[in-house]
Amino acid sequence: MVQQASEEVPAGPSAPPAAAGGALFGRPALEARRDPDGTWRLGSAVPLGPYPPTVLASLRHWAAEDPDYPLIAERDGPDSWRARSYGDLAAAAQAAGQGLLDLGLRPGAPLLILSGNSVDHLVVSLAAMTAGIPVAPVSTAYSLLSSDHARIREITALIRPGGVFAEDADQFSPALDALDALGEVRPPVVLASRGRRGGYRRLADLEATRPGPEVAAAYAGLGADSLAKILFTSGSTGAPKGVLNTHGMLSANQAMMRHAWPFLAAERPVIVDWLPWSHTFGGNHDINMMITAGGTLYIDAGRPAPALFGQSLANLAEVPPTIYLNVPAGYAQLVPVLESDPEFAARFCSRLRLMLNAAAALPPSLRQRLTAVAERASGRAIPVTSAWGLTETSPACTSAHYDFDDPACIGIPLPGAEVKLVPADDAYEIRVRGPHVTPGYFGRPDLTSAAFDAEGFYRTGDAARLIDEAEPGLGLAFCGRLAEDFKLTTGTFVRVGAVRTALLSAVPLLADAVIAGEGRDYVTALAWLNAAEARALLGRDPAAAGGEVITDDAVLSALAAALAGAGPAAGSAGRVGRLLVLSRPADLDHGEITDKGYVNQRQVLRNRAALVDLLYGGPAPGVVTAGGPGGA
Secondary structure, three states: OOOOOOOOOOOOOOOOHHHOOOOOOOOOOEEEEEOOOOOEEEEEOOOOOOOOOOOHHHHHHHHHHOOOOEEEEEEEEOOEEEEEEHHHHHHHHHHHHHHHHHOOOOOOOOEEEOOOOOHHHHHHHHHHHHOOOOEEEOOOHHHHOOOOOHHHHHHHHHHOOOEEEOOEOOOOHHHHHHHHOOHHHOOOEEEEOEOOOOOOEEHHHHHOOOOOHHHHHHHHOOOOOOEEEEEEOOOOOOOOOEEEEEHHHHHHHHHHHHHHOHHHHOOOOEEEEOOOOOOHHHHHHHHHHHHHHOOEEEEOOOOOOOOOHHHHHHHHHHOOOOEEEEOHHHHHHHHHHHHHOHHHHHHHOOOOOEEEEOOOOOOHHHHHHHHHHHHHHHOOOOOEEEEEEOHHHOOEEEEOOOOOOOOOEEEEEOOOOEEEEEEEOOEEEEEEEOOOOOOOEOOOHHHHHHHEOOOOOEEEEEEEEEOOOOOHHHOEEEEEEHHHOEEOOOOOEEOHHHHHHHHHHHOOOEEEEEEEOOOOOOOEEEEEEOHHHHHHHHOOOHHHHOOOEOOOHHHHHHHHHHHHHHOOOOOOOOOOOEEEEEOOOOOOOOOOEOOOOOEOHHHHHHHOHHHHHHHOOOOOOOOEEOOEEOOO
């Protein structure tokens, strides 16, 4: 089922057998068997086939094939973009890679990247990886939104980087000061593009370096097992875990995706993308897909937050994508705009081939609205598909590259991915093996050993179920994180992911929620408003009134009506009995949120325990039940 990387395979597009006729999706063929102990073993009946040892081979292929074609672009003015081409970036990677080696950076000392998505971030990443130096991009929130820079200091102490890149030395000066305070693990080289802070090397000077035999030898020595980057998991309350990403993992994962989406072999995609490169969705799936397919990525400086989403809309209106990739929080912001602005919707959908949702289940009602408005705007059906994976799987592992009805569907294993479903209460834990799976965690052999079972499958901690065990080809449905699930005092098991998705689908006014009820009699929730839906309802921002919870009568009445409409059919473990809407967003420094919008369920409940207690008391301001606000 698993093929090894091969040096002889061309890096450019070559359609797999399933691509015949220019199909959008590849053949979804599943092999499945069940062991006597109830364990399911799933894999694709389509062989993966060979792939180049590094995604950098694709960069060089396209640089030779079409050197002037743009790979990356970012805003440099309200009406203009700064772009760099494949040929330009391939040359810059060699030159700056030689410059990094001249400064003493080596494979054993990663390059820490503090900056967010940008052209220069991509340049320095490609340069380091070309020179055999792994990169470690970290969330900008750790530098720019954190007050104590604890995560930056923990990461630096763990990986002991040989250098650090901060695009604007002045903007990142507090984070650089925090690194200075570490003394013996202080990075010896600071790289930047601009700023008045002294003591840094300019990236432009590195790009002016003449490539020599050192960088050529470093690139020639790259193999599938060479370390390309370290990505840090988010949401943990402890020290960050550094996930090892090898060149072969990243290349294999793109080959796997091209079997699911064969049109990438015939069409050069265009995406407008905000997803952070410090996370695997944006930093591996999206940018590597563009490099492999010869596409163009327009960096979106917006994100699904009220103050920034307008930038995203302007970018999408100017550059309609051919593929749109986002998380549920992004779609929750986009759908109301598509519905209220037909001109924008028509522009957005004008050349759109498909939309992908990942990272969490898309609420069913939101998916229905999205497919309906896209068809109205374009006059054709535009698939809204889904996938599943983790930082440890680089990331894509399953894909729903076919029509499906169950909104929780995450598809079937991609070619090369072996999936084992181990019984866990009323669901299964997903375990994975394949060339796209991490070899472990940086500097933590204890975590690495515990992460794999006796057969070498990675223990994901995610729960899933077969949509129909009599027909496994219908695929898997995502059930959430096993660590988040709990039991009520009745002994009834609560699948937090399913309850959260059902709540957000039934109550479009909510953007996100955490589910409470462990050791209690019924399920409750702490939630946050969807700003776009709230403005459409009220014409104002109800959170502006201040306070810990929202007590606006119009909001509470609308929420109570939505809860009542959800009905009792799911039973006490499947529906939310009471909820509070929080005015204060999830807090980064206290481990409640990541810059990608993921909420840490357990940490929010721990930090806001007093509000959870309020949900289980008598009537109180802001508490909503199906019977009405205030616990009535």
